[in-house]
Amino acid sequence: MSIKNLIFTVLLVFVPVSILGHFLEWDALVLFIVAALAIVPLAAWMGTATEEIAVVAGPSLGGLLNATFGNATELIIAFIALQAGLVDVVKASITGSIIGNLLLVMGLSMLLGGLRYKEQEFQPLLARVNASSMNLAVIAMLVPTAVGFTSSGIDELTLQRLSSSVAIVLILVYGLTLLFSMKTHSYLYDVGVAGLESDEPGVIGEAESHSAEKPNLWLWVGVLLAATVLVAIESEFLVGSLEAATKQLGLTELFTGVILLPIIGNAAEHTTAVVVAIKNKMDLSVSVAVGSSLQIALFVAPVLVLAGLVMGQPMDLNFNPFELVAVAVAVLIANSISSDGKSNWLEGTLLLATYAVLGLAFYFHPVIDGLG
Template structure:
């Protein structure tokens, strides 16, 4: 068949493989691995045909059939040297193909983003409309009532999104780095809100908010989990390691909060009392931070096997992927990091306006500032924990509920509060202390005592949950009538 092919004199020629051979090496000149440009010209208008190659110098059987068909029609076939061939990209016959290709790529991008954002969908996202309203209300100087309400409602979904982004980032890291991320951003809303109050010099507001967060997690969140979980299950078993570790750490937190208060009461009333009290709080804060670091080491390394039961809990009635956030869709690391940064910025803006509007809101609605700080503000950071703890308890994962409620209290008492004290020494002229008011200190001590009493038998029921919730109602009423 090679005799039927007319090769142009000006073009270096290559011998074609014979029809009887399956493959043949084309030499002495190579053909480009990407494409083989041929001119098939039965008419004056020539067509360009692309032949795909399997390997260097080899053609597929289908391509051999094409060559035979072209030769059978007596067409002229020109094979050009690979150095003369011009590599071209995909050719579009018209703009509709270009639009279709671009549309397909956009659909792929959109589907990827939607899959990454699946875990961030929630009914609470409807409250995101209050985020721009709250920021604009603060910028344009609207009455404090609207500034407080808008920013308060807007921070609830922001806290949920920030917590989910933190979990997704931790999923992309190892166990140690993931724990550090959770420690840093696990109570980011409380930290940012407290830092805003620290900048405004509202030390009492910070102390009340910390005390309120601890009380809310211990009594309201944990009590609700016990109560609603107990309505579905007669009794729910708790891992001994979980109850013992949380009891020890909560008792140590009460010790760390009580000693600075008692120390301040024991000091003589002189000009050195304030400075001495601040130094004592700083030393206590460093000890609390070291204790929390040792707790992480205990949980992640030295006694990690004691906590494996929490991760291995599977409820057959609940099904896979229905309870734990670890079974949800995890966003990519860049997307999760971008959401985290955006949420931190928005929470910081809302916190600034929220703190500045507390006085006006308190006067407008007739609520005391202590009630707002102890009862209302912790709702912003604990709303997500509250719903998550109830949900997992309803699916018989009470260990996870205790980890959410007590773990958040431990983070606030052993990490957030002492960290704020250290920050006040590093960046502020006025120093924060752990000398809470006597009433708040006693309330925290009694709450820890009641929680430890409910955990002493390593099981829970709805009655124990009702006890914890009623204790919180009594304390909330006390703070309401205090001012």
């Protein structure tokens, strides 16, 4: 068992601990920490179960499963927070996920991979396609915010209708990106998939991945359902203790939403991206980091907008202007560094430095309406 798998296995102890803490009414900060630690290994199990089911389901359905459940943990946390009326925290977690994947995950991957290999390569054409998609995501976030900022008399209902319309466009575009990656231009993604199958067979259960026999479909479906239910329960604990915990830590909910929640929800996926980069599979690493950002922007965010209407918790795409600036900066530098299809440790350091600067800005950002 690798160190990574061992850590995730040990962290499972926090699942019963957090449940016990909930019934014993532990301090909010303690419950927040143990719930966060419990979510990390559960997210790993969800990812592994999805990969194992994909092996049985075949490449087309398997790809769709991975595309749908890739950010399931973050989506569940966001649903729970949205249901609790923490709309601004949900928005912050969306921008934080995009920033974290493009700067923190890709930065760590390029840095650690670059320390082992002088220069690493990935497909520049794929990088350019991803860059164009991320530019669309920035535009989709910019337009409702710009309309709200430039039209002082605009009402919330109009912004909600605009956001819902934009959300439908983004979901359609996400569907087209799946068609592009799984059908018409699937060859661009073959290198990363081959690298995943040969060198990174999942977060848990490496022995099963190397087996000639196909995985037990119903076993992994059960694992996926159980992990999903437990993530939902832990998310309830996390969100329920969020406000009190952030006050005890001296943090604003803006910082918590942008920095802490995305790291908690994406820890397992982040680890995978870094590990494969160290194994010189930069194609796969970049695919994981950028693909996760695209899924957040083109699928998770619009789904949350539409779900908010159904749940009676309306959420629009009118973001805090500083969040929008941060996303634009992250997309700009990530596109600039990845455009040539090559990476080194210095470029990874530049991405991490950008993430640190933005993190400090969010930490010192004054409390605004609805946050903190």
